[in-house]
Amino acid sequence: xxxxQNIAQSNVNLSSLQLGMRYWGKVxxxxxxxxxxxxxxxxxxxxxxxxxxxxxxxxxxxxxxxTAKVTCGNEExxxxxxxxxxVPPATLHRVENPGFIxxxxxxxxxxxxxxxxxxxxxxxxxxxxSVAGSE
Numbered sequence: 001x002x003x004x005q006n007i008a009q010s011n012v013n014l015s016s017l018q019l020g021m022r023y024w025g026k027v028x029x030x031x032x033x034x035x036x037x038x039x040x041x042x043x044x045x046x047x048x049x050x051x052x053x054x055x056x057x058x059x060x061x062x063x064x065x066x067t068a069k070v071t072c073g074n075e076e077x078x079x080x081x082x083x084x085x086x087v088p089p090a091t092l093h094r095v096e097n098p099g100f101i102x103x104x105x106x107x108x109x110x111x112x113x114x115x116x117x118x119x120x121x122x123x124x125x126x127x128x129x130s131v132a133g134s135e
Contacts, residue, residue: 043103048096057111059087066103
């Protein structure tokens with residue numbers, strides 16, 4: 001079986017691969033299906049992604065290089081290369097690169113709905129904690 005046949009058979013839409021530049025770094029969609037998406041996220045040194053919450057998807061983050069300061073609900077952790085974490089649905093979360101080299105994360109999103117309109121980005125982590133039911 002050829003690679004193209006494998007891709008078609010797995011029902012993965014690779015035509016939607018995209019690179020999104022952000023002030024904090026970039027996001028590259030590696031693979032996308034109906035209920036999953038795999039992203040390569042790169043966060044510049046001393047930058048962070050704003051706090052956010054999703055109600056219809058979970059996320060698994062695997063650190064490929066650098067150090068990640070991850071806030072998930074009320075828990076804050078430092079993760080290094082080859083470590084990972086899980087972000088359940090309806091949990092306020094953010095990631096920061098406290099280091100001096102780019103932070104690279106593989107993000108696996110899984111859920112019945114992956115649309116960006118399911119993302120809320122409050123200005124303050126404290127505004128949503130009680131709504132998210134995370135503690």
